[in-house]
Amino acid sequence: MEPIGVLSEGQIYDLQTAEALNITGEEIKSDSSPESLEILRHSCAHLMAQAIKALYPEAKFFVGPVVKEGFYYDFKVDSKISEEDLTKIEKKMKELANEKLPIQRYETTKEEILKKFANDELKQAVLKNITDSTLTIYKQGDFEDLCRGPHVPNTRMIRNFKLTRIAGAYLGGDEKNEMITRIYGIAFFDKQELNDYIKMLEEAKKRDHRKLGTELDLFTFNDDVGAGLPMWLPNGARLRSKLEKILYKAHRVRGYEPVRGPEILKSDMWKISGHYANYKENMYFTTIDEQEYGIKPMNCVGHIQIFKNSLVSYKDLPKKLFEYGVVHRHEMSGAMHGLFRVREFTQDDAHIFCTQAQVKDVIIEVLEFVDKLMSIFDFKYEMEVSTKPEKAIGDDEFWEKTTKGIMDALDEHNLPYGIDEGGGAFYGPKIDIKILDAIGRKWQCGTVQVDMNLPSRFNVEYINDKGEKEQPVMIHRAILGSFERFIGILTEHCAGEFPFIIAPTEVIFVPIANTHVEYAKQLQKELLYKEIDSKIFDMNESLNKRIRMAEKQRVPMIVVIGDEEVENNSIALRDRRKREQSNMTKEEFINMLVEIKKGCEI
Template sequence: MEPIGVLKDGQIYDLQTAEALNIDGNTIKADDSKESLEILRHSTAHLMAQAIKELYPEAKFFVGPVVTEGFYYDFKVNSKISDEDLSKIEKKMKELADRKLPITRHETSREEFYEEFKNDELKQAVLKNIKDEVITVYKQGDFKDLCRGPHLPNTRMIRSFKLTRVAGAYLGGDEKNEMITRIYGISFFDKKALNDYVTMIEEAKKRDHRKLGTELELFTFNDDIGAGLPMWLPNGARLRSKLEHILYKAHRIRGYEPVRGPEILKSEMWKISGHYANYKENMYFTTIDEQEYGIKPMNCVGHIQIFKNSLVSYKELPKKLFEYGVVHRHEMSGAMHGLFRVREFTQDDSHIFCTQNQIKEVIFEVLEFVDSLLKLFDFKYEIEVSTKPQKAIGDDTFWEKSTKGIMDALDEKNIKYGIDEGGGAFYGPKIDIKILDAIGRKWQCGTVQVDMNLPSRFNVEFINDKGEKEQPVMIHRAILGSFERFIGILTEHCAGEFPFAIAPTQVIFVPIAEPHVVYAKELQKELLENSIDSEIFDMNESLNKRIRMAEKQRVPMIVVIGDDEVANQTIALRDRRKREQSNLSKVEFIELLNEIIKGSRI
């Protein structure tokens, strides 16, 4: 395979940059590895920009980075570009790739670049974010752009790609700025990998939780209410409540105590915690009696104050507090995406206060909790350790010690993990749980974060075995991440076919005729007393049509009731999931459903 770059100290360099800067490292080849795909996709982004420039000569370009789902480019043209235009741009990209254009790196001064693009406001906006006096430009044919790379040596290597969607984006991610156009795409060296990805995308469209959420009447959004503020309809609220109950019981069995903190705190609290300095742009503020308050984006500060309410003995540690905490975060309008990215959400949040010697024990217990819950929903998952971000509190010694402590704990149990450099919370390193859904996509959900900064800032103490005051370690922990995001992921994972234990409607009764409705209502009441939700399809339609309507609701079980069932107090059961039919007594039926629910405990 052809060399395309060099990897040194975690940094990717293309061949031209490595030669110019005299950098030696591990060779990156065109093999669909993470590093090689970054080079390919960045180059494909430039190829797309070149195609857009030929099709729309007035086009101006902002940035075109590689992202988790491929790449994108932000740009501005006079025409309105829609998804229907993507095939035209793809065709032009193929033409350019076939020209086998060399991709060359050039150095220039800020002044020269500024003068050349003085009438291009987007290029000037990019230049403002670069402090270097000598900057790099990459050229291919008649197209060139300000860029650090890395890039392939030639467009001939860009063969297997697809443009996936058009979106709007605020210039620089700031919603105060103008909205420009963004096109997303994906590329691989291997054509089969691209075809597999396209197949996955098509399947993802069928499973889109926004589409299923509407069809199954789970949730809705209303612009009159506000962007990013989901409203749970009865079906969705029932599903969510069942998930909450399963999780609540699991917490209590594991020794967690329920608490509830306020949703609005004085800004002084957020200044002490560091959120004001490091997270303010993501928060909402208001003024009450000339005092500034911040609406909580996280639950940790409230839990700290609850812990401090009484002096705790070492014998009570680890002390585990948990809350289904509603939080609000300021997300950009263009970033909203169904339940995945909202401005109000509820975390299955916990904060565990423990001693230094208990950290490993707590981490192991949390990971067991994660494992049992994700297995319940048939999720596979991966673990990553996220290290110190650019904006952080605490000295390097704390970060090195805490990060090493997490890794040592995982190593001790032979738990495999990856590293997410710079992905930690601003107050400490963390373990991130990445779940894999039914079609192979990876999602960030749960997290475990070791924190000694906030206990220090708030003077949190307990009485140790010597009768002295000592600072505990605080471990932030969420398993689902948020109910909203997890339900969105779960909806797509199971394509709306929810497990029986949390299905919004678990049984649909279909009475054959009017005389059978009374017995259906009796059964419905008995199921409700067992916390099982059901509906009765007695609308003025034919029996076959009502059964088809029930099938479309994706309920686990359908029960048809006729003369024999009423006379014998039995039911004719259709298990949609197992594709089985059976006749049971009423008592057997209820026992069967309760056994299924019992098997869903964690």
């Protein structure tokens, strides 16, 4: 392993920058640390840009940052680049890496750079947002680009990489601007890590929830209806309904009260909350009777008004309100992705109003709820405490106090967590729940947010034990995050093989002949009374083909019915994974299914 950079006060510097600015700190080597991979991937983005420039001399480049999934570069060329062209670009990248080109940093004035890129409108767009008078350029061979770094010293170190996908992107992320091309890639110092990542990508492709959603008739999108607006088909609606019912009961036994707020509120409400100033670009607005209204992007304002509807005593706290709240957020066209990023979604939202002394206990109770739910679906998860973002309301004392309160609660219960600096909501710090799926990917889902700002802004009060009015703490809480996103993640996690408790169809009956269909219908009706969904495959196909068709539906149970089963009031249960069959009475079968459902209560 070679030294490639320096870590000083949380900032990564490459060796050239550290030397030029006389910076000292912890040495970064060419290993698998996040810091070293950030340097490598930034350099690989430049190597990709150099290869694109060699293949498409007219290419112009915008930015090429390191992101969570590797790196990307935004650019435009005269030709149309497709997925098939990625192999050609990779080949050129390998040729350039083999030339062992030194990567050199030099400083120049903004004025000189403006002249150098005078005919490059993309680079001019980058320069508009830069106020520094002295800038840096990185050069390798005949390619150079405006860049702060960091980079590895030589292209010979960039060996193990893969270009993963191509997409369109609006220039600067603004839908009003032109659409340019974006290519994503990944890079590692270790070849085996790259191979493992590629295998994960291949597995992810098989599990893609958009593909499985179509195959299993769960949901659909329609451009005529509108982008980012999912429509749930009967199978998907049944799955979602079962998940909602499980959570509804789990909330009620934990003392939560169901509420329902309006989906559209006067803009004055959003101005008081701070959403108008801090979140307006993500909201939809309309005018009614010459009054501006905002369609809610969050449920908190409605729940505050519900809390304020009646006088609340300290004896009533903590007061827990929950809602499956439909919200709308303006996502950019290029950012939408199946159920993962949509413009309309439903949060499993709750707001808990409590005293300062109750905050720690409330947080721990919520996290126990999280743990129970995640175990039902076989998810491992991690937690991160997200601190004050750049755009925030409330003074430093509030942020320090509430952030410390969250960390103290976790520390006292020996719950491990990471820190996401600057990742908090604009109104308060939070705990983010990040689940790990079956192939090792991490997903942001639930959140617990401590908020004293909104109660203050809306004059939320309760009567304390002295008979005086006092402001409660408001805790925002979602466990799934949203039903849409969670179902998308769960679909990929279990590759469409949903747990019995939420499977759209739990049982498929395959009658051998028409004389067995009536018994199948009788069983189907009895199961419906137990809230268990089934289908009967009695189409005009051979028995073996109907069994194969049933297996492709990924249902938990397939039941074959023939003369013996009709005569004895029994069933033949087929295990499609083991290709084995077991026989039991009708009563044993129904009782077994009921017990499975009971055993999965949260």
